[in-house]
Amino acid sequence: MAGNDHPTVGLDETVHQRHRLGILTITSRASQADFGYLRETLGLTPGNLSTHLTVLEEAGLVQVQKGYEGRRPRTWVSITRQGRAALAAEMAALAKLASQLNGDHGSADDGET
Amino acid sequence: MTEPTQSSAAEMLGEMRALGRQAARTGHGYWLPLLIFGVLIAASLPLYLVSTAATYGYARIGGPVLPFLGTAIMPRYSGGDWIGLYWFVAMQAGIVATWLWYRWRGSRIGLRMPTRGFLVTGLAVVELALLVSLVAPRVGLPLFGDLFIRDTFPLVLIVVPLAVLAWIERSPALAVITVGYAGLALLASLYNVENILFRLGWNPFTSGQGSALVGLPNVALPALLLLLAGAASYAAGYRRRRRQAR
Numbered sequence: 001m002a003g004n005d006h007p008t009v010g011l012d013e014t015v016h017q018r019h020r021l022g023i024l025t026i027t028s029r030a031s032q033a034d035f036g037y038l039r040e041t042l043g044l045t046p047g048n049l050s051t052h053l054t055v056l057e058e059a060g061l062v063q064v065q066k067g068y069e070g071r072r073p074r075t076w077v078s079i080t081r082q083g084r085a086a087l088a089a090e091m092a093a094l095a096k097l098a099s100q101l102n103g104d105h106g107s108a109d110d111g112e113t
Numbered sequence: 114m115t116e117p118t119q120s121s122a123a124e125m126l127g128e129m130r131a132l133g134r135q136a137a138r139t140g141h142g143y144w145l146p147l148l149i150f151g152v153l154i155a156a157s158l159p160l161y162l163v164s165t166a167a168t169y170g171y172a173r174i175g176g177p178v179l180p181f182l183g184t185a186i187m188p189r190y191s192g193g194d195w196i197g198l199y200w201f202v203a204m205q206a207g208i209v210a211t212w213l214w215y216r217w218r219g220s221r222i223g224l225r226m227p228t229r230g231f232l233v234t235g236l237a238v239v240e241l242a243l244l245v246s247l248v249a250p251r252v253g254l255p256l257f258g259d260l261f262i263r264d265t266f267p268l269v270l271i272v273v274p275l276a277v278l279a280w281i282e283r284s285p286a287l288a289v290i291t292v293g294y295a296g297l298a299l300l301a302s303l304y305n306v307e308n309i310l311f312r313l314g315w316n317p318f319t320s321g322q323g324s325a326l327v328g329l330p331n332v333a334l335p336a337l338l339l340l341l342a343g344a345a346s347y348a349a350g351y352r353r354r355r356r357q358a359r
Binding site: 018021022025026028029030031032033034036037041069076091094095097098 | 126129133222223226
């Protein structure tokens with residue numbers, strides 16, 4: 001029965017990776033995030049960030065736009081509608097999983113009294 | 114995929130919420146729009162002084178139905194002032210300046226806020242006001258006169274771009290400022306604020322320019338609120354950046 005599914009069933013392998021989830025979280029708060037901002041905020045090397053972006057872009061969760069501002073190359077990342085939906089689903093699954101922890105603690109406390 | 118434990122799920126959830134909050138805080142740039150609209154309101158003060166003096170300190174009952182364009186465009190409602198034209202230009206200038214500010218700031222900090230909706234909504238509100246002000250008198254569209262007789266309805270319209278900004282920035286602080294400003298702007302449109310100040314001991318008629326100063330508080334107080342809120346928001350952001358830099 002769907003209602004009895006374990007919360008981990010709702011976790012998406014592409015999204016459920018700390019840094020990729022971080023990229024989606026940040027880009028969901030803005031229209032576009034710069035490659036440099038993401039790298040600094042998430043504490044990643046350029047190579048690592050590029051790899052994660054490629055995974056997300058291939059899954060259709062983000063769009064990567066490369067260009068120049070003056071003579072300076074800049075890469076802007078934006079979340080897609082599909083990316084927003086995946087982020088919302090992942091956060092809901094995490095919240096459900098985390099709330100189970102509190103529920104289990106509550107049951108354990110009940111048992112002790 | 115490795116099976117996440119419940120504690121790691123809670124930890125990751127907390128971490129992502131913190132990241133989201135940090136990104137939202139970094140994107141906050143509303144202090145300048147508050148100052149821009151505060152300055153635009155303050156700059157309109159001389160027009161209101163002239164307008165109020167010309168009518169001996171009383172609102173022109175039966176005056177402009179929608180004074181957004183005021184007398185420059187609708188001379189038959191003329192009270193001899195330029196308030197309408199001023200606001201028509203100033204509102205659009207304020208909205209475009211705010212949009213340009215977010216564009217510039219977004220490029221500088223590496224985080225662009227979705228302000229295209231702000232630009233479109235803000236300009237649409239101004240154009241809609243223009244349309245209503247032109248059409249309403251011709252078709253006898255009933256408008257709530259009390260809201261328009263003091264020529265301060267543009268102050269109420271400013272609530273719209275501020276509310277859109279609060280939504281875009283997901284900023285509870287800006288939402289609170291906007292609600293406070295909306296209250297003051299409505300008060301300024303529906304009531305002679307001078308009455309309140311008179312009870313507190315302020316009597317403009319003792320200054321010798323009484324009638325000209327009567328309308329002053331209706332415009333000055335909303336301007337003051339936005340200027341103070343803008344300055345306080347800038348100071349709070351500056352302190353936070355200093356703390357993070359340490």
